[in-house]
Ligand SMILES: Nc1ncnc2c1ncn2[C@@H]1O[C@H](COP(=O)(O)OP(=O)(O)O)[C@@H](O)[C@H]1O
């Protein structure tokens with residue numbers, strides 16, 4: 189035990205030297221602490237978000253791979269066509285809504301073991317009636333005159349092969365929800381009921397929810413009825429009862445109305461999917477099919493709809509299992525499984541992950557340089573203390589003990605430096621991490637913006653449009669949320685960086701550096717012969 | 727009682743022989759002087775006695791046991807007290823700390839080590855202020871006293887001193903010699919190494935160490 193007392197005494201008697209070692213160790217400790225904290229922050233940000241996150245996924249048709257299949261390959265042995273000519277008919281079918289899965293198919297995959305929850309929405313477009321005018325920011329006359337605009341009243345009858353297919357646009361977007369769980373906006377609270385109640389889950393009764401704006405615009409109240417018309421057949425009408433009035437708690441993007449009045453969140457009407465299906469069935473049976481004499485294209489008047497199914501998973505692992513499972517359940521390769529929220533989550537971590545990787549390299553460099561400096565310093569230190577070693581061994585202190593005492597001295601100094609460093613690190617890690625992260629996010633954003641500019645998509649408008657078709661059925665809003673996500677939804681802040689793991693890692697590093705430096709001192713002590721050292725003094 | 731015996735000790739630094747067939751016997755309660763000219767190998771012999779070096783030939787017996795077979799660290803730290811020519815004190819430590827550290831290394835038991843160290847220092851003529859001063863700030867004579875106190879700290883049977891009066895004034899020399907005399911009277915075996923005839927005259931017995939020439943043949947036998 190005298191060994192440690194002696195070590196402490198020696199530290200006190202050689203302040204200058206130990207302060208120098210201490211300062212170097214402190215610099216290493218603070219840098220290492222911040223580096224480790226950044227890595228830790230990235231880890232915990234990931235873990236925390238993943239933990240609370242239930243992952244949702246959609247199955248969508250992969251146009252890219254479908255077109256790949258149709259394109260004649262060099263040897264002409266393509267699966268799509270034998271002649272090598274581009275099959276327009278097949279292409280049309282592929283590009284059309286006909287390629288989307290049916291509800292039955294969606295439900296087959298919902299049976300996969302990994303799926304926690306499943307819901308879907310049906311979206312259809314209707315026109316209003318005299319007592320139900322769509323809310324519009326444009327003046328009435330303007331709206332009427334621009335009949336050709338996508339939002340205006342479209343000419344009745346659209347061709348089957350049209351790009352938009354049977355997803356025609358009307359004044360109102362009518363969305364049918366399979367259940368309460370499908371009403372994500374209500375789940376998250378971005379939309380709430382202002383008056384009345386939400387229709388009961390799965391009801392076939394034609395009860396609907398309308399927006400506050402629409403209610404005010406048409407002087408409607410709970411219990412009133414509204415009449416919707418088939419945009420392709422004005423005489424075909426359906427009457428709904430207003431069960432409730434909802435309001436958006438999130439501010440509307442004004443630009444939204446530019447996509448057409450039907451896309452305006454105020455002009456969305458919600459009802460149960462079963463009820464909407466009933467209306468669609470009725471419309472289908474009342475449908476008339478006409479054939480254009482000139483082009484031979486068939487046109488029908490039935491109200492078209494699009495189906496969007498969402499699978500919910502307990503965690504990311506379940507989602508990845510699902511990707512495998514659907515294939516065994518028979519999902520064709522031309523369909524892809526994708527999770528917007530997982531992708532968004534991964535994207536949101538990009539700056540933090542980049543920072544974490546950089547911190548890792550920084551840490552490595554610091555440790556290497558630190559180790560070299562400490563070892564060199566220690567060699568000088570030991571050479572200077574040659575005489576002391578000689579005296580101690582001549583007094584009968586075993587060389588091992590002398591080495592241990594020297595090791596203890598370095599250990600005490602570096603550990604003290606590391607504790608102080610950890611303290612400084614704990615205080616500065618979060619602000620430093622956030623400052624670095626802000627930098628990283630900024631460069632990430634500017635490089636992304638640059639990229640978009642290069643592609644001529646400078647305005648985030650078109651970027652939004654691109655994602656819109658996938659997200660449309662969730663109520664239009666999803667598309668616009670994705671628009672924001674692309675640019676600014678990065679994890680920009682961490683709130684805790686330093687924790688016990690970091691402290692332990694830091695102590696481990698300190699121990700490692702000390703041992704590296706200490707090993708050198710042990711080597712030197714063991715090599716010295718007291719007789720020679722003391723003889724040289726004479 | 728015979729405590730230390732040298733049998734046919736030979737030693738050389740590399741190819742240069744320093745000691746050849748040295749046969750000395752030391753008893754407790756007596757004061758010895760190993761006298762020889764500078765470079766005769768006195769310090770070398772002392773290094774062998776204190777276990778810092780091993781003889782090339784012959785053996786050293788401590789209380790009848792071969793020192794080569796004892797743990798050299800234990801031997802150094804417990805059985806033999808050495809006062810080196812250059813004292814070999816830890817200069818950054820105080821006098822009393824040097825003495826206490828020596829006790830610690832020897833594994834001396836007991837609580838009042840500090841008090842015992844202070845007593846030892848007082849015994850060799852250092853007051854409390856000097857005892858608590860860093861060795862670096864003590865004079866040569868005072869350092870010599872600290873080295874003696876340190877050698878006594880674990881109460882060894884044998885005390886070895888290399889040129890104990892080397893750079894001391896006459897008065898101090900006498901005081902130091904008195905200390906050694908009283909130690910011998912207490913029953914210790916005191917072995918002084920010196921080139922000084924005065925020191926030799928104060929001892930009970932003396933051994934003369936001849937300087938070996940570059941060759942193996944000893945030059946003059948009776949030079950003193
Ligand atoms: N470490 C050493 N290496 C080589 N030769 C040495 C060493 N120490 C002493 N010598 C030589 O051994 C001889 C005896 O030295 P030493 O024992 O110090 O003599 P003394 O103490 O009697 O003056 C001298 O010739 C000296 O040069």
Ligand SMILES: [Mg+2]
Nearest residue numbers: 768769811888
């Ligand atoms: Mg000498």
